[in-house]
Amino acid sequence: MLVGREAELHTLVSAVTAAPAVILLEGEAGVGKTRLVTEMLRSQELAGRAVLVGQCQQLREPFPYGVLLDALRTAGDHLSPGTLGPETGALRPYLPEVTALPPAPEPLGDPRAERHRLFRAIRALLRALDGALLVVEDVHWADDGSRELLRLLMADPPPSLAVLITYRGEERPGGLPLGGAFRPAPGVASALIHLDPLGTDEVRRLACVLLGEQPVSLEFAVKLHERTAGIPFVVEETLRTVHTADDELLDELEVPVLLREAMAQRLAGLPLPARRLADAAAVLGVPADVELLAEVAALLPERAVPALARLADGAVLLEQDGGRYDFRHTLARQAVYRSVAGPDRRALHLRCVRVLSRREPKPLLALAEHSRLAGAVTEWVHYGEAAADRAAEVGDPATATRLLRRLLDEPALARHDVDRLAVKFSQGASNGLAQHEVAAALERLLSDHRLSESCRGEVRLGLGMLLIRQYGGIAAGRMEIAQACDELAERPALALKAKSVLALPFVGSASVAEHLRWMAEVDTEVAASTDRLVRTTMLASTTGSRLHLGDPVAWAQIDQLPATVGSPAEQRQLARAHCNLADACAWTGHFDRAQGFLRSGIQLAADCGAPFVVGTARATQAHLDWLTGEWTGLEERCTRLLDEYRDLVPVAGELSLVLGSLAVARGEWDSATARFAEAGVGDPDNAIAPVALAAFGGTVRMLLARDQIAEAIGAADRGLALLRQKNVWSWAGELVPPAVDAYCRAGRQRAAAEALDQLHRALTDRDAPHARAALAEAAGILAQHQSSPAAAVERLDDARRRYERLPAPYPAALVTERLLGLRPDDPERYAALAEEFERLGAARDGARCRHVLRVGGAVTPSRRGRRGYGNELSPRERDVARLVAAGRTNREIAEVLFLSRRTVEQHVAGVLRKLGARSRAELHENPPDA
Structure with a gap:
């Protein structure tokens, strides 16, 4: 009998029958997750559905996706002939039981590409299982590959699939059940069900059932609850021992080793x-x-x-x-394990080593763990390293990193073993989930007296590479990498890698002069190298870096990149080169070329399996979509990506910038402030420099929109200080115009002219179309404040044309609005401009234009006529609904949208009525779709 879980069972059944759906069932060991799932599977609502169940194991061998493949072994019982596409043939080697699978395709020869094909095949198979339920239990023990695949499936499941995972909250890798954040796509039902221990009344009911309907007193139930913490499994094991509701028997059981004692009593009679x-x-x-x-x-x-x-x-x-x-x-296994005497335990672990070593294929992870627990150091090192190597080969870096870290903590490790394992650990450390724990382990290694000087530089380089990808770690990471360069003097290949990282101009706040010094050393060594892979790797860094600087030489350097590749490793570097070039083109204003490099880079990365490169490319695409006005669905896409890449500063910072910029265009000040802080405004020394500069520009625009002139000046000063420190003026496009505007509005025209003059001189020999458009805009703003309308119109017209050629429709529209303020009233053009802002999604800017029309008394009837929206939200109501959901008051909404408070009240009432919400709080808890 299921006791005390009626509400959870109802929620669970409702959730899994509302496909597409994702359900997370969380609870500690023994609390009844599996019991609840078992009861759910017996429900009539699931009759006839394909149910696929996978069970993760604690001591698993490195076999990515193993639990998913185990779950799919029974899929053949639910497939109709001819329902599977050819892509599912990739599963035939893994699922011989599913005879309906088409023939297996030819091997691709690259593990990453094979993984991509396998992902597609699994998704296609699940799509063919109409109405399937996929259950994966104990996900806290899953391999990285299975967690990654589950994240992808749960973020956007096939239309008829429901996915249910169970896990222990206290054992989540990286603090997240799937090792990384995910957000279900719109339209996907989702639920998080947390199972708590039973209360006293529920323990009493359960005891009554387990004791064969014996009467159970409240006193016994209270004492039983105290000794079992209400965990159903411990309650059950306790009652199997005492057999009766006798308080004295409960008193005889020790706490907290109650379960161990119970199991010991059960085993004693055997x-x-x-x-x-x-x-x-x-x-x-x-x-x-x-x-x-x-x-x-x-x-x-x-x-x-x-x-x-x-x-x-x-x-x-x-x-x-x-x-x-x-x-x-x-818990039962642990209770028996702890009852075995220490010497006997070690002897049994040693027997496990001897027995398992004769099996093929050897279960390396199990052999390593048994060797460690047996105290057999030689075997522990041998099997532990072999298991780590295998895990790295099959794409399970977390297992590899964990094994190597534990091996390096072994005090009896020989010096030559320390060197070898330390190098492997530093090389693969950045790929695991627990990044901060790995960084701490690398720092401990550097102070380990057993580590030789010849390996210290490589370990330090690994630490630096890890730190520059973490929040707050860029400055420290650059220092570690610089020190590693000295320590790697006799290892030129690794030293060159370190120098290429220090040459990246966008990492941190160091001056471009320092980056150029490192870049010159890299160029010299690359020119002398005949190794294709080394040349491609270095060009992937330096070519994009030169393009970031607006150096025209970069275009000639691009021609040195290979058109074809000779190995998967070279293809990954070529993919990185194309994606780096796309990023540089986006920042400097070559938007069309950025799109081209993105397409080729993503294709190269997908073909060879380079997921990190794909991640950076997705962030670049989001930034480029912001710049080119492709805002439809952009906020939702950026939010999902940010959940996935939150721990990677280069990706997360750029996504936060886009989200903050969108928030400014909509008048969502609190959100914009938080996003810009994440993009680097709060700590520019530990940020990606162009991202931080653009975030300073967005902050100034926001503060000017709120008439907070003094605060805007402060942000402009900090942003320009960073720009002058970096001295990379090709990144000035999103900062200088609002900074000049802020200075002029504060009466500091000299400061504005100095910034403008410095930008003009810096761009003399630079290829930076975005910055040149910004230069023309800023010059027009200054001329406007200097009461030179003719000069202002000329320069602003030039800026508008330059923005349109990029194309950058949002800044072009902002410049057009400024031009309309300098020319005679033109209601038709103001109305068209309002529509352009609203088409982009810049609600506040559109509202500002319509406010100008209302104040001027202009009436501009729509050419299309006024449409009725019925029970749908009108565009203005959508703006109001979004701001209400963000917690804004009517007064704040009125200020953002340039409406009267009375009009806002009417809109709010209409929104609540149309959405069926009873209060603003309900709308805040369940915001409408964008």
Whole structure:
């Protein structure tokens, strides 16, 4: 009988039947997650549906996607002939049981490309299973590949699929159930169900059921709840021991080792062979067949079989699929494990090593763990390193990193082992989930006396590479990399890699002169190199860097990139080169070329399996969409990407910039402030420089829109100080015009003229179309404030044309609005401009234009006539709904949209009525779709 979970069961059944749906079921060990899932699967609502169940194991071998593939083994029972596309053939080697799969395609020869194809095949198979439910239990033990695949499936599941995962909150990798954040796509039902321990009344009901309807007093229930913490499994195990609702028996059980004592009592009456078999099962830690259990327990098969039967009869071990046996629950295994004496435990772990080492393929991770627990250091190092190597090869960096870190903590490790393992650890450290823990481990390594000087530089380089990708770590990371350059003097290939990172002009706040010094050293060494991979790797960094600087030489350097590649590694570097060039083109104003490099870069990255490169390219695409006015769905896309890449500063900063810029255009000041802080305004020394400069520009625009002139001046001063410190004026496009406007509005025209003159001189020999358009705009703003309308019109007209050629429609529209203020009233053009702002999604700017029309008394009837929206929200109501959902008051909404408070009140009432919301708070909790 399921006790105390009626509400959770109802929620769970409702959620899984509302496909597409994603459901997360969280709870501590023993709280009843599996029990609830079992009851859910028995419900009538799921009758006839394809249910695919995968179970993650604690001591798993590195096999990415293994739990997903296990779940799909029964898919063939639910498939109709001819329903599978050819792409699902990639699953045939993994799922021989599914006979409906088409033939397997030819191998691609690259693990990353194979992974991409496998992802597509799994998604296609799930799409073919109409109305399927995918259940993956104990996701906290899943491999990185399975977690990544689950994130992709749950972010945008096939239309008829429901995905349910269970996990222990206290064991989530990186603090997240899937190792990384995800956000379901619009239209996907989602639910998070947290199972808490039972209360006293529920424990009393459960005790009554388990004791065969014996009367259970409140006093007994209270004491039982105290001793079991309300965890159903512990309640059950306790009552299996005491057999009756006797307070005195409960008093005799020790707390908090209650479960261990209960299991010890259950095992005490068993014959010695059964006890030895139970001990072997506890030490093995994974489901095992009778042959393996007998070998570890050192029992002959004729003695092991009846002993196993006794364990099964007593529900100590349960038979699973495939004739394997395991404990009823992890807590039960732990209780038996702890009851084994220390010397006996070590001896059993050593037997596990000997037995498992004879199996093929060798379970390397299990061998490593048993060797460690047996105290066999030589075997622990051998198997641990081999398991880490295998994990890295198959794309499970978290397991590799964890193993290497634990090996390096071994005090008996020899110096040559420390060097070798430290280098491997530093090379793969940046790919794991627990980035900050890895950084701390690398710092400890650098102070380890066992580490030789020859390896110290490589470890330091790995630490620096890790730090520059973390919030607050760029300055420290650059210092570590610079020191590594000195330590790597006798290892020129690694030193060159370090120098190429220090040459990147956009990382941190160092002056461009320092970057150019490193770039010159890289250029010299690249020119002398005949290694194609080295040349492509270095050109991927330096060519984009020169383009960022607006250096015309960069275009000739691009021609040095190979048109074809000879290896997957070279293709990954070429993909990085194209994506870096796209990023540089976006920042300097070559938007069309940026799109071209993005297309080729993403294609190259997808073909060879370079997910990090794809991630940076997606951020560049988002920034480019902001610049070119492609704002439809941009906020939602950036939010999803930010959840996925939040720990990577180069990606997260750019996405935060786009979100902050969109918020300014809509008048969402609090959101804009927070996003710009994340983009680098709060800590420019540890930011991506062009991102921080643009964020300063967005901050100045926002403060000017709120008439906070003094604050705008402060932001302009800080932004220009960073720009002058970096001395890369090709990045000035989003900062200088609002800064000049702020200075002029504060009467500081000299400061405005100085910034303008410095930009003009800096762009003399630079190829930076965006900055040149900004120069013309800023010159027009200054002329306007200097009461030179003719000069202002000339320069602003030039700026508008330049923005339109980029194309950059939003700044072009802002310049057009400024021009209309200098020319005789033209209501038709103001109305058209308002429509242009609203088409882009710049609600506040459009409202400002319409406010100018209203104040001037102009009436501009729509050429299309006024449409009725019925029960749909009108464009203005959508703006109001979004601001209400953001927590803005009617007064604040009126200021943002240039409306009267009375008009806002009417709009709010209409929004609540049309959306069926009873209050503003309800709208805040459930905001409408954008």
